Amino acid sequence: MTTQDVQVRPAVTADHAAVRALAGELTSGVSTWRPADGVAAAAASWVADACRAADDDDHVLLVACDPDDGLVGFAGASARRHFSGEQEAYLGELVVAPADRRRGVASRLVAGVEAWARSRGLHRVTLDTGTANTAARELYERLGYNAEQVTLTRAIG
Template sequence: MNEVRIRPACDDDLEGVLALAPRLAEGVAAWRDPEGAARAAREWLAGSLAAAEAQRGAVFVAVYGGDSQVVGVVSVQRQRHFTGAMDAYVGELAVHPRAVRTGVGRRLMAAAEDWARQQGLRHLTLETGAANTTARRFYAALGYLEEGVRLTRSLEPATSL
């Protein structure tokens, strides 16, 4: 396998970045619409690319050597925590299945952390689905601590089988 390069995203990366959107829909709660999750993921990625172009954040991609195929993406921008502190926030991290467990995700997160430090920020935060145990283990291995829990209750009438 060629050497992985991490670099800022450019206009030519749009198609490759958007192709990773389905990876962001993995681990969504079973009662949520998977097509809606994939559609939202494409919108998030497009929004992150636009924010980076407007210098309101950054998007980094992973590519193999001279290959221009995107095998990973991470977006990061400034976001105010409810306590008032300004944090760096990872909006999306997605890695192509062929690049999983090769260090690409770690390298992308390191790029996001470097960006945050360059911005003078003290914390990097992110969210992932409670059912996405693979992602939760990955982030825990990198030293991320769970800070909040989102709870949902269905308001639909119970149906009988």
Template sequence: MAAESEKPEFSVAPAAPEDWPWMLRRYERTAWESLTPDLRRRLSPRDVRRQVSAQVEAFRSAAGDSFAAHVARNRQGKRAGFIWVQENRHGFTGEARAYVLEVYVSPTQRGRGLGKRLMDWAEEWARARGLRRIALNVAAHNAPAKALYESLGYAVETLRMAKELAGGD
């Protein structure tokens, strides 16, 4: 048996049923954090929780083998992060691609290479399926995540902008 110091810092394996409540709570939190201040004023955490539950149920039930959820654990076996990825088609080209739905790294585990490890896993998953492209969305104000993705070779394809219209009550 390998000594504790010889084990990889993180292991990544398919999510088990008992991992889902943990992942959902963290997804709810990151979904809330990704909202702009204006959206946070207009929505409640309960609204976000409802929407997150509906989204997750939809892609878990409809995706079949085109959806994968993996959990990262630290050397002590504690959950440290997760990634959800699915195969979908580009809206204009119809090209099949991998799409990262969510990536989460526990705050205590950030800065230790786990985000890169999870993204590397997603790219391996995509290649194994014969996919040649991978995409994701990131909140405009999430500078650490944007820096990670850029360091891995990701580039901005589209930039969604919004404006609140006066008198729209």
């Protein structure tokens, strides 16, 4: 597969099963002290919500499709109000199938989310990722994303 072969487009209902099948990839980079079954359930819930909301005007679900491999990734985003009052796009999910990583698919999906946000008059895209998700953090930094907040946690008993 070359990046030029990959088409990024809005998801249709027929894509939802393949999108859901990739939900487990969202567990990468979550701290190892968090319960794995809870993390997996949350990821599945996020993806199910993204599929349900895909046709809403303030949400988008994009898929990356390769002519030979089918659906190889997806991105889900929504418009929201930041606590500062600014309207922004929130990139809630970004997944590329393991066999298709490091080929520009994620960059194309992020560009698609950014284009969707611009088309709605939004001037910022915000996202969260796990501290240990080094590959994702490197991708976002290469694409010009900057750290804005840090979440700290401590076990107390």
